[in-house]
Amino acid sequence: MRRIVVAASLAVLAGPSVLVIVLALFVGSMVGAACSTATPVTVGPVPEQLRATAADGSPARLDRTQLGHAATIMAVGSRITGVGPEGLLVALMAGLTESGLRMYANTTAYPTSANFPHDGDGADNDSLGIFQMRPAAGWGSVTDLMDPTYQARAFFGGPDGPNGGSPRGLLDISSWRDLPAGAAAQAVEVSAYPERYARYEPVAAAILAALTMPVAAASSEPAPVAGSARVFPLPDDTWSPTSRYGMRRNPVTQVWALHAGADLAAPAGTPVLATADGRVVAAGPGGGLGNRITLTHGTGAGPAASDTVASVYGHLLDGGIHVTVGDLVTAGQHIGDVGSTGNSSGPHLHFELRPGGPDRPAIDSQPWLDGAAHLSAGELITAAAPTSSCPANAANSGVNP
Incomplete structure (x- = not known):
């Protein structure tokens, strides 16, 4: 070989x-x-x-x-x-x-x-x-x-x-x-x-x-943040995948550009859940993302910005934001509701992960979403790849921005 x-x-x-x-x-x-x-x-x-x-x-x-x-x-x-x-x-x-x-x-x-x-x-x-x-x-x-x-x-x-x-x-x-x-x-x-x-x-x-996003070896992964499990951002059996990370034509703006998140179609009003313990750093209108919430999560690895990851939840319902800036939230907490605000062609959640903090570019979050049922907040970064060495095939099949 x-x-x-x-x-x-x-x-x-x-x-x-x-x-x-x-x-x-x-x-x-x-x-x-x-x-x-x-x-x-x-x-x-x-x-x-x-x-x-x-x-x-x-x-x-x-x-x-x-x-x-x-x-x-x-x-x-x-x-x-x-x-x-x-x-x-x-x-x-x-x-x-x-x-x-x-x-x-x-x-x-x-x-x-x-x-x-x-x-x-x-x-x-x-x-x-x-x-x-x-x-x-x-x-x-x-x-x-x-x-x-x-x-x-x-x-x-x-x-x-x-x-x-x-x-x-x-x-x-x-x-x-x-x-x-x-x-x-x-x-x-x-x-x-x-x-x-x-x-x-x-x-x-x-x-x-x-x-390629580096993934730390298991022996060098940061210690888990106490009490913080990874939670999928929508309840079971409420969503279906539509558009993934990658280049595409935005169906609303018709601009050919990088789609930086994972889109999960769900009925308007579906609860949006915090994926891990964190702090609210943005909650309100966010341009093309419409109403959005941004959380930051410490990895337990140290105090540097690189030891932080942000999760972003976009296109939330008008009146569907249930947290304010500065709030501390726990994994699985109901923080918002699915909507179709901003540049959106239908109700869905646009979800992003941004290693380093909210001002950093997003990575492909799909492997993380496809991962194990419970991960520490620290593993928001280090487990950004599937836990299996043979990830399953999944294609971009949707149109929601």
């Missing part, structure tokens, strides 16, 4: 409000054909820019749009059993090679592709999107392939992939882990230029490192 050590040299340029996390990521050997022993990848904040160097020495500079697409690919792949960091690396290499991690329409072959969010107009036969997939080759319809999340699911394939193994996604190729990463990308893309993919391996490694 291949052991990858990602030690890419990179410079990350971030705006003043963007938390940049850079780590050396080691991908260990794998157990069995489907399950990685490596720590599951959790997608962190998206920086404004990233600079890296390709294998041939040429410079690469990626902007926030390209990195947002990378975050979507990583968020999708991290929830599919058997992908792991090795599979994410292959997918990023393919996306960089095929489109430069841009979402391309193709108005020559499919004029209607211009009706979907896109970053430019491509002209490679009838290829579409980040991975330049072709409807004629069976990858999906124009509507399917103009959705970055669908493209990522199709690239990874496997038992839950949208194409049932034809065309083959990465997980449909039994020997992909034994191949060089560039050859694995070629096995999915079946390009006339198979040598192209290896050039982008260092760039893909730099992206993977820059967008």
Whole structure:
């Protein structure tokens, strides 16, 4: 089996409000054909820019749009059993090679592709999107392939992939882990230029490192905060997932941008629960989030800002905020009610986790929501990845902002 050590040299340029996390990521050997022993990848904040160097020495500079697409690919792949960091690396290499991690329409072959969010107009036969997939080759319809999340699911394939193994996604190729990463990308893309993919391996490694949220090993996790259990923010059997973290067109503003939270549709008035013990630092109107509550939670690790995580609850009902700034709340406390205020297309809760505090960027909170039933407040940060090393597949299927 291949052991990858990602030690890419990179410079990350971030705006003043963007938390940049850079780590050396080691991908260990794998157990069995489907399950990685490596720590599951959790997608962190998206920086404004990233600079890296390709294998041939040429410079690469990626902007926030390209990195947002990378975050979507990583968020999708991290929830599919058997992908792991090795599979994410292959997918990023393919996306960089095929489109430069841009979402391309193709108005020559499919004029209607211009009706979907896109970053430019491509002209490679009838290829579409980040991975330049072709409807004629069976990858999906124009509507399917103009959705970055669908493209990522199709690239990874496997038992839950949208194409049932034809065309083959990465997980449909039994020997992909034994191949060089560039050859694995070629096995999915079946390009006339198979040598192209290896050039982008260092760039893909730099992206993977820059967008991966570190998760502390169990032996070094901060001590739990006494009496603080993790609680799902809505009661059981009251909600359904709609829109996940990742790039998308906001259905209200029609702006193509990063959706920084997890949306959980629920009837108006459904109780919203504090996910852990904490302090209320915001309670009221919050721009596009409408009525929102923000809590801060200490991890028990120390007094620094990095030892704090904020949870955000957006689009609450008018009159549906039941706490005030400064209040101390306990895990499971009824703090608000589901509504549809702000930029919202229907009643739902928009939930975010922001390591470092309320002014920091949000991370992909879905793995944390999918995690174990009871975690300490300290584990709001350290357990931001699923407790299983083989997280289940889950796709972005909704429209609520």
